[in-house]
Amino acid sequence: MPDESPVLPSETLRRAPKVLLHDHLDGGLRPATVAELADETGYDGLPTSDPAELGAWFRRAADSGSLVSYLETFAHTCGVMQTEDALVRVAAEAVEDLAADGVVYAEVRYAPELFVERGLSLDAVVEAVQAGFTEGTRRVAANGGSIRVGTLLCAMRQHARALEIADLAVRYRDAGVAGFDIAGPEDGFPPTRNLDAFEYLRQNNAHFTIHAGEAFGLPSIWEAIQHCGAERLGHGVRIAEDIKTDADGTVHLGRLAAYVRDRRIPLEICPTSNVQTGTVRSIAEHPIGLLTKLRFRVTVNTDNRLMSGCTMTSEFAALHETFGYGLDDFRWFTINAMKSAFIDFDARIRLIDDVIKPGYAALA
Numbered sequence: 001m002p003d004e005s006p007v008l009p010s011e012t013l014r015r016a017p018k019v020l021l022h023d024h025l026d027g028g029l030r031p032a033t034v035a036e037l038a039d040e041t042g043y044d045g046l047p048t049s050d051p052a053e054l055g056a057w058f059r060r061a062a063d064s065g066s067l068v069s070y071l072e073t074f075a076h077t078c079g080v081m082q083t084e085d086a087l088v089r090v091a092a093e094a095v096e097d098l099a100a101d102g103v104v105y106a107e108v109r110y111a112p113e114l115f116v117e118r119g120l121s122l123d124a125v126v127e128a129v130q131a132g133f134t135e136g137t138r139r140v141a142a143n144g145g146s147i148r149v150g151t152l153l154c155a156m157r158q159h160a161r162a163l164e165i166a167d168l169a170v171r172y173r174d175a176g177v178a179g180f181d182i183a184g185p186e187d188g189f190p191p192t193r194n195l196d197a198f199e200y201l202r203q204n205n206a207h208f209t210i211h212a213g214e215a216f217g218l219p220s221i222w223e224a225i226q227h228c229g230a231e232r233l234g235h236g237v238r239i240a241e242d243i244k245t246d247a248d249g250t251v252h253l254g255r256l257a258a259y260v261r262d263r264r265i266p267l268e269i270c271p272t273s274n275v276q277t278g279t280v281r282s283i284a285e286h287p288i289g290l291l292t293k294l295r296f297r298v299t300v301n302t303d304n305r306l307m308s309g310c311t312m313t314s315e316f317a318a319l320h321e322t323f324g325y326g327l328d329d330f331r332w333f334t335i336n337a338m339k340s341a342f343i344d345f346d347a348r349i350r351l352i353d354d355v356i357k358p359g360y361a362a363l364a
């Protein structure tokens with residue numbers, strides 16, 4: 001770890017090409033958009049309509065120390081995302097915000113089943129979000145930028161619609177849906193409740209990740225990989241519980257941790273979110289330091305930009321400040337993420353060779 005590395009200005013980190021695999025659409029709205037959509041759609045549940053106060057409120061409420069209370073504020077973002085117009089707007093703005101943050105490839109996820117309260121069909125939800133991503137990508141290109149966005153469809157663990165959502169992901173895979181995920185409360189909702197969905201996805205050669213090893217420990221990670229067949233782990237941070245370090249610094253990997261590392265299973269690490277949900281006490285104590293040193297396939301992600309008040313740039317800045325990571329480390333996280341994306345191999349290689357490597361070389 002390059003402790004003596006020079007201080008990297010935030011603008012350098014912003015310009016560095018970044019790849020984001022774990023970002024929730026309903027966790028990344030602009031506060032002003034939440035307020036305006038509430039007004040337009042007649043949603044009256046917000047604590048305030050002032051954008052600055054609203055942004056601060058979301059962050060405070062998410063600093064909750066538990067995943068279950070962290071998830072409570074999504075009722076408000078989902079509350080204002082119940083029309084096609086709202087979904088198009090939120091999706092288009094997400095792409096603009098990610099591009100402004102220096103993200104060159106993103107997989108943005110959401111649960112279609114949360115946007116049907118006012119009568120939209122699941123298909124209409126997916127089509128509206130895809131239209132928004134297309135519009136956002138067009139606006140970025142019109143401003144001289146470039147970004148590619150893929151979609152992951154989530155099923156909520158506490159509902160019983162995973163097979164239906166898996167089918168939706170397969171049906172829309174040629175329209176921009178790159179994969180599937182399960183999200184929501186982890187404790188009490190093991191991933192094996194959705195085995196039929198994972199079986200269906202595997203039969204259809206479709207990709208999926210699973211939120212696991214955030215609010216629940218090793219059994220959740222083990223089930224996600226060995227029973228369900230997850231290709232990546234959403235968070236996966238509690239794999240550190242299977243790693244022991246002796247007083248003399250010798251490290252021992254348990255069988256599950258060794259398997260995750262040997263198979264290069266990507267960890268979608270979201271440092272700030274993990275502090276907010278109480279998964280870890282602080283960024284300084286975050287196992288990303290150990291996992292990176294041990295060369296797990298670590299990726300860095302935002303999770304929920306609104307609730308965490310973060311961006312990819314700010315997550316990189318926090319890691320730079322806390323662990324002394326420099327551009328070589330950020331390039332490594334970025335290439336790890338690009339290799340782990342759910343788009344085709346040729347496209348991943350092209351982004352690595354034509355965008356990421358030259359982008360870091362230009363900063364060096």
Ligand SMILES: O=c1[nH]cnc2c1ncn2[C@H]1C[C@H](O)[C@@H](CO)O1
Nearest residue numbers: 024026074109110111154183184211
């Ligand atoms: O970190 C998370 N863990 C589990 N579920 C989450 C996390 N962040 C967001 N979600 C939930 C809330 C959203 O409504 C849902 C789909 O984006 O996923």
Ligand SMILES: [Zn+2]
Nearest residue numbers: 024211234303
């Ligand atoms: Zn998440």
